[in-house]
Amino acid sequence: MTSASPTILLLGSDAALLEGLSQSLGALGYSPKVALGIHDSREIGLGDPPLIVVAASALLVDGSAELLRIPLAPGGALVLYHTTGHPSVVLTPTMQRAVLADLALPLERHRLVALVQHVVERAQATGRRLHDNPPEQVAH
Numbered sequence: 001m002t003s004a005s006p007t008i009l010l011l012g013s014d015a016a017l018l019e020g021l022s023q024s025l026g027a028l029g030y031s032p033k034v035a036l037g038i039h040d041s042r043e044i045g046l047g048d049p050p051l052i053v054v055a056a057s058a059l060l061v062d063g064s065a066e067l068l069r070i071p072l073a074p075g076g077a078l079v080l081y082h083t084t085g086h087p088s089v090v091l092t093p094t095m096q097r098a099v100l101a102d103l104a105l106p107l108e109r110h111r112l113v114a115l116v117q118h119v120v121e122r123a124q125a126t127g128r129r130l131h132d133n134p135p136e137q138v139a140h
Contacts, residue, residue, distance in 0.1 A: 005031040006120050007048050009070070011041045012056030014083065017106060021054070024109065030116065038066045045071035052119055054112065057082045057089045057102060068098055075123035079115060081105040 008030050010018045022032040035041035049071040057080040077100040082088045
């Protein structure tokens with residue numbers, strides 16, 4: 001990983017689950033941020049665009065378009081989750097193209113960590129910067 005740790009935005013209403021994920025990702029050197037609503041997540045994204053947004057799939061019922069408006073860092077990804085006992089939602093074709101994975105958390109937390117590592121490595125390998133760098137400063 002680079003010296004600047006990638007921001008991972010955790011979005012949903014299950015505060016206990018999000019706090020546990022936040023602690024796990026923080027222990028691995030990432031910079032997790034928690035938002036309980038889409039409005040808060042958009043404000044966080046404008047200030048520090050996350051490399052990955054991990055969002056509750058239940059938020060899609062209220063408006064998937066809002067979820068897609070959260071700013072991402074270059075090379076960023078959207079990961080959805082649903083909790084055990086709650087089925088995954090049916091995604092529209094637009095959302096199917098936008099979503100990297102749909103996980104059952106907390107059961108698949110190890111898969112989430114693997115996906116985060118994969119996206120970070122992919123962003124580094126393609127030369128995408130994790131934080132604000134004007135295009136003229138990016139080495140080709």
